[in-house]
Amino acid sequence: MASKSAYDLIVVGAGAGGMATALCAAHRGLDVLLCEASDFAGGTTAFSAGTLWVPGNRASQALGTADSVARARTYLDAVIGAHDPRGLRAAFLESAADAVDFLARHTQVRFAAAGLHPDYLISEGAATEGRAVAAVPYDGRLLGDDFRRVRPPLPDFMVLGGMMVGKADVQALIGRYRHWRHFLHVAKLVTRHAVDRLTHSRGTRLVMGNALVARFLASLQEAGVPVLYRSRMQVLRQVEGRVVGVELLTDEGPLSLTARCGVVLACGGLGRDEAWRRQFGPSEAGVSPSLVAPANLGEGVRSAASLGAHIDAHEGGYFWQPVSRVPTADGGHRLFPHLYLDRAKPGLIAVNRAGDRFTNEADSYHHFAEALWRQPPGPGAPAHLVCDARFVQRYGLGVIPPGTRRLRRYREQGYLLSAETLDGLAAQMGIPAATLRATVERFNALARNGTDTDWGKGRSVLNRFNGDAAHGPNPCLAPIQDGPFCALAIWQADAASSTGLSCDAHGRVLNAEEQPIAGLYAVGNDMASVMRGTYPGPGITLGPAITFGYRAATHAAASRPTATETGADTERTHS
Template identity: 35%
Template sequence: MAAFDEIFDWVVVGSGAGSMASALVMRRAGKSVVVLEKEPFVGGTTAKSGGVMWVPNNRFMHEAGETDSAEAAITYLDAVVATDGGAAPGTSREKRLAYVNEAPKLIDFLVEQGVALERGPDFWPDYYDSLPGGCKTSRTVVAVPFNKKELGPWTKKLRKGFAEFPVRLGDAMKLAYVRRDPALKKLTMRIVLRTIGTKLIGKHYVTAGAALQGRMLKASLAAGVEFRTDSPASELIVEDGRVTGVVAARDGKTMRIGGRLGVLVNAGGFAQNQAMRDKYMPGTKAEWSQTPEGDTGEMLVELERAGGVLAQMDQMVGYQSTPAPGWEKMYVMPPGQSLTGKPHAILVDQSGVRYMNEGGSYELYCETMLKRNASVPAVPSWAILDSQYVAHYKVADKWIDKKIPKGWIEQGYLHKADNIEALAASIGVDAATLAATVERWNGFVAAGVDQDFHRGESAYDSWLGDPYHGPNKALGKIEKAPFYAVPVIPGDVSTYGGVVTDAAGRVLKGDGTPIEGLYATGVSTASVMGNVYPGAGASIGPSMTFGYIAATHAAGLGNRM
């Protein structure tokens, strides 16, 4: 091995959840680990996210008395991948099998390491639950809320989450229906009092992704993993075809850091790099992404330089959003995942035509919007709502039935009218077209069947709808004035392409052979799910699982973990 300033057994670039999973495996094996994070904060996009892992056949499902299996999971994944042709380079049946077999073992391993996990909401169906093997309850796993003060001097180094209060993710999601169920007002008050109470005694609870990463960081520090912030890696060191280390910054100096067993790259994607977006996914904007500012893709370029093959680079984990006034200064843009999936709402393009099932996968939603925009202007599209909607649900996290937030109408974000024709004029679409679209929708609602796009027919559509509404939880007429419209854009929570890897997490060359010593996981890789997003947590689950797999392989542990 060439001269290095430092040598560790395992060098990890990026501090996402997959990085920490791999680090815990290596420390369990008695190996030295350094995690290099270019930003001032640890946690990556995972910390800012919902922190959900999609893990079929997990221990929490079985504890709840549910039946799931690797056979059902691979049947489902095969069917999901097939919906897009099944030819995406990042997926193969071998990799999908590795995922469904190893992901439950990862969860068991993390629990053994003291990482407190639990089942996500017990009703969070797979996004294509009607396909063979699909789950209509929940295959999700999340972290238990975490007091980040337990991190001691690392407390301020954990990247901020979007839900920094003591509440389980499932309970937080119920609050969307606070006007539908009086009991939820009591839950809201309990959360408020709990938040105040815990802060008074010096605790600071976080949930979702920050809880997951806080717990992973605590376990990793306790295991002896070395973390370095403000330490960007700029180069992979390649000797005789093998990656032996990285060039990285430390305290303003450039250092050569060797990795005896290998280097794992989990440095995110390129969501914040507009030039790369223009190259690979034109028509999308970095400013619409929920990823941290450091998600700029340099390591993807470096992985390619080292011999890796980039694939699925036109893919992103779309997450529809609505750009309410002031969104540019918000830590998280107002989400639109369920905005048009609830009763009394539809989505139309700029011609006034409805063109998709407004429920379903957020990845598919945004992909459909972008494809539509190639033939009919659809970015932004318009959410069309009536007064029944705004009486029951928030818009951009605000109640607007009694008081419209300042600037929403004046800045052209919210449009309000006493009839559909006037609303159409306000948003610049043909009045007759929009009126016909709404009339057709209302006919479908009356019949109980969306004949155009089958909204409301899947368990996931029902989940996105309203549990207190019936008979179809996703269908409701747009008929009660006043009527409203807000724009919806194809945002994202990450890109979804990167280097092609094998079932062991090794980066592959163009001829299909592995680059020795080089591993990758997370959205630095072309997704094992291909070009489709099968369920909540289909990015974080694979990131952690293949981080676990890569470290197990590099350490020569086989199946002994």
């Protein structure tokens, strides 16, 4: 239970946006409580790469990267449109680098320049490097007992029963017998992991989103900000139009708390709430699978809407990733996101239920998944990644690691389809054999020529970045020619919502008349995305989440209400 009943600021949700808000508010002198519905901190952030899109960040500038906020503004204007409702985009560009610097000065949250990490769209102002920063790896042992509070990553992003690996680690693992530097790198990782497992349930070398979450947790410890776990918000308390507190449901029962400066909603957006998903998703035909943290049930948006908050709906409603379904021992399945490890590599295509290619397989996960959703016979039907067994052995496919020669296990699990001939594979896929043969023959001709004139695979810096640099002339193209042939079903899954609460540049939640609801803020995915349903580059959810957490905390600290404004007369509650 909370140690007292009143705080300056109550933040609901311990994802990146909520933790950033709580930390910045504490360092602005506010007495803060952070509430979290689950047993873990991190939310969906813990599953992510931990990358932030921060134009003008000092870490990249220190390395001499030639980029600017002005160029990023040009890029966003080109891909989103020049219209900037309520100045949110301008506020993000103005404050993103300052937010990262503030955390670096006052907390243990550290970011490093991500180096070559291209924007996702070909447009004026796009950059190949300088805008992405990534959380610096963290030693989870420093958290002590709070290490158990870091939400584990997706199980398929760990190896050897709990060892986290980043992109550089993956390359070292693949080439461990090709170069002594890779071998030494892997040997150090495995030795560290073996020692970790003597005292911990998983590896304590944390990278990507787990590193970011751990650094936030360590900083909250250091700042003395309490985190109340297993406390789900039920009601926002309002007095004479001002939000003055929350009612929570905890393991010990209901808990009513007062917030003198306000409440910040950082609950993760629309989440897994089926009604929201049907209302704001791209189709009424069904609900897509979700990569959102299981505890996210959309109560932040729902509670604000009950106070008259306006929901700013964007086309598509969500940010997407393609996933395969990995069978589990209990007869169910878990989701594996196909981000960059397989789709861009040479010798793979994606085909729809008619057997046709339908997009550039090497484009970003969001844009690939958007194209997947539009394929016949409609939403909810899978497409297939098609390659040959040689491709799987070299690059891996989904959860099948590189170096795999024997595919029987994955076939018997129902994860993978394979056949000696394309006709046999088509029969298993349930698509016309003649169409699949023609599609593969067409692709092979393009691959041998080195140019994909149909869909442009390999045309962009992003495509080539995720392809195979050792393969030429096009690092993303190679023929699919020798059996056995393989197919893996993939679906579209949401990773975050773009639709959310209308807010102003300080993160204050707005009503239908675009007036602030006093004492109520929203950050992260509870706040409608400044990208307005577009996906310009890596980290475009975490970058704004932390930036507006910083801005909301700064505004709350500067806007302490008087005793009269926080009085207890005429209180109304809303769930």
